[in-house]
Amino acid sequence: MDALEQLRRLCLALPEVTERLSHGEPTWFVRGKKTFVTSADHHHDDRTAFWCAAGPGVQETLVAQDPEKYFRPPYVGHRGWLGVYLDVPLDWDVIGDLVEDAYRVIAPKALVAQLGASSCRPD
Template sequence: MDTVDRLRALCLALPETTERLSHGEPTWFVRGKKTFVMFADHHHDDRLAFWCAAPAGVQEELVAEAPERFFRPPYVGHRGWLGVYLDVPLIDWDEVAELVTDAYRHIAPKSLVERLP
């Protein structure tokens, strides 16, 4: 399974999530409306990554802690979104799953969040 397929599987496993292209990249939405994760295949740089919604303070904390793995993405970084590099030697897929789920929790309505384990 390639990188985008693994990310896709994590996103689509969440309740009422859909996928469609946005700005030429696979993007995942809650109930077809609110974006919570966007794939970034060399989008504005030469890196493979994804951008995800994040609770307040998470972006700053993770970028400061591990700038080789995390970054402030263009366009949405000012809103606290987190960029996660996927072209690093070892991707921690458990961590990616946690970040994706946290992004979903941040964007989804309470009724859907309550359906998560």
């Protein structure tokens, strides 16, 4: 399975998530309204990546720790969103955690409560 398909599976496994194109890229929305993850296939450079919502300090920490995997994306980076390269060796458990955390940042509390302490990630 390619990286975009794996990312899609992770996003669509979460409650009330839909996918549609936004700015020409596959993008995942909570209840069809709020974006929490967007694909970035060569959007501003020759790299494939995705951008996701992130909690306070996450972007700065991950970019500082591993700039080969993480970056501050254009347009949304100033709001703390995280860019994640998909053209490097990937740990899909980490990617799953980032996707779920992005969902928790954006989704209404009632939907986040459906997740509970466990993950909704597909096996």
